[in-house]
Amino acid sequence: MINNSQSGPKAPKDPQKKRSGFYIMIDKIIEATARLDGKPSQEIYLDEGRLAFDAQFVGGVEDKNILTLLNEYDGFCKLVHSIGVSVKASEGAGNIDFVFHNYGKVDRYGGGTQIKLPCKKDGTEVIIKIEDYEWSKDDDVVGKIAFEFEKPGLIAEATVKVYLNEGYKVPEIEIDPPVEFKSDKYNSMISKSLLSIGNNRRLKVAIDKAKRGEDVTIAYIGGSITQGAGAKPIHTACYAYKSYVKFKELFGSNEGGNINFIKAGVGGTPSELGLIRYDRDVFRDGKVKPDIVVVEFAVNDEGDETRGVCYESLILNILSSENKPAVILLFSVFANDWNLQERLSPVGKLYDLPMVSISDAVVEQFKLTKEEGNIITKRQFFYDIYHPTSDGHLIMADCLAYLFEQTANSTLDEKDVSLDKEPAIGNSFVGMRLIDKKDNECSAVIEKGSFKETDEDLQYVEMDDNPFPTPVFPYNWMHTPKSGNESFSLIVSSRSLLLVFKDSGRMDFGKANVYVDGKFVLTADPKAVGWTHCNAIILYQEESSMEHKIEIKMAEDSFDKYFTILGFGYN
Template structure:
């Protein structure tokens, strides 16, 4: 009788605690659980995710990285640490470890306003070097930042391919965030399916829930794209649902990485240029200052691109010159803030002596954010000369080459 009482009492305590959990828009536990399940677009091949879960449950050292834009950085709530990536980090430690995850190493690698190609340039510095290894679990979230251009899709595919090439056991989850303007998941899904990657769509469940009035738009969004604290928790819970279901499922056979790219041309093997190397020689010219006002990470309050080339007003008008052996080259540059007291100007781009285009940053209508351009895009690697020069009427104005990334 005593055992029966204890058993019933335990169930009562568990049920009471669970029922006291407040979900977004005060949804019932049943409806909330169904919503989480519905967010899973694909379980993909679960081999790597099962490996990750086995390691974490055994207390082995594991690393988790969340790479994306402002949603991944934690924009929306008052505290960025209430973003989905950080909530997910806390939830996985609580549920799957007995020591609060002392052997879990987490890297929140979100950066506001950045699409997949900039993520590709950042990956080596902001993920593998931060973790000092390739991640055991990588969450990729760029669906509300990427546009419909194929360059974005190529960057997205390269992130998946390079992560798996660097470590074939890296578990990847593709997260399609929600925005009132939609996202680009329809362009990304075929690529993720090609690599048989698990996928979650927040857009699908949020749109459906708002339409059937089970969720109020204001309960999920703080603006047109950034979730509330409760909205971020919904995203984290969707990720946990995928892990919980995968934990129950039988492990698939080890997958093979496709030998051919899904898209006809690819951006595989990208590296960020930090200094001269066997492929690169830089003459900085008048771009020899460091811009300390480039985008900074919420988690460090420091510039995310400390190695940049800044034409500071007053510097010489000597051009920035790059000699490089590459197939692809991405230029990341700064859109100056309208509130900045430094005026930016126009810079001309020449490749192999030929004028290509002008980058006009004179309007100062940004917020110090990054823009990018794929300035070399060839089928095979070759030697190229790249020159960036301030226009004559901008020689006393600013311009920042935030980062450069290339592949061979």
């Protein structure tokens, strides 16, 4: 890895003429997040086509040749002359460094060129001129940029512009005018989000309970959008927290002190994993009985190998809870207008559940000019290709608040929802529970073998209203290069079993082979995804419960590598 940590270029330069260029960030709020290794930072990922996408939807680039060049490292070098970075922050924000990181061919995250230079905090642009730096032969792709701070929780505003070499030109864009929140046009847009008010009985019961001053808990489970990605600060600007605050303002007593908040979003994970972690992350192992649960997996469930069966099973698990919570289905959307609303909404229709569609609210107006009725542009709504900005999160919260208000003003449905129906997609994973080092209610027989350590380098997320991240699946089993080559074994009686293991981009993580009753089932490869997060995969699914023995052992080429079993889901 070549690390060009320096305070400026090699030598002073003559004034540069104005070059054509495009923005990938415009006055974007950045926030320092605590990291296990390294300084607190805000990271913006540019690999896997994200740089070209940012150039298109933030910078307004339409030239297909330029967009193609941005998807290749050689093309980037051919195209880009320099990168301009400007930061606005208070003096209390301390020192802020800008980092440019290419991913490596051999060691993806540890290799490649890294450039670091200090930012000025008064909005003055600092230029990284490509020819002024030494670049590694291991460079494979433009990986990410980052802003490093001195401590977590600090906020700044950043703009990043890419300047082009001679022979390339893009049109200058106009900066979008501020969003007119609470205008009649805005309120009309919000109203379009109400896909279905559904059977209102459970939600009205919770609202009336709140009005009487009784304790009410509103919970949220989903992916990175529910975690708060893109919102700054993440713990109070996210849609979950903002809609909880709106619920308090609408219906709470004693200044909302009777309304409680649970947030359980985990980035990059589908309802397949949400099903396994619901009891711990939302139900809190029986300590919490939420009155309202918002479920947001519409942009994460492409990774659900059951294609909706786990989603419907999760919904049924929640609806079947003894205290009969209200369940709200929330359909978020990506910047390419994609989500899985069409796949998942039949579950809400079958059980007559409230459904809120962010896609229905914003996508059509994205296509309009201001004169034609545009309320918010994609540049304003999306922080990146996947996540909303703080303004986008506020719109999501207002969409949920609209459902709350419409429900409060409607007549109470006499009958509760009916669950005794043929499933819309499938319900074979209802009753899924977790097995790990801490929880083993089914008394499964476990022999840890050489998987005897505990991994602490885990995926971390901001739970509830806590700004500091919490580890996901901390009660795990880890194999290390020095722990031997003995197999991990699990004997359990169940209809279905899912393995949860840790993905990692580290070079020292290896593969593990999984056997059920002595038969090879699959090879779990932590580096297939390439970043630290939780991966759930089905080992078997049967009609009736039977005893099975599961064996996990390192692949022959991975005895000297790490591998982490985070847990199992069974029913």
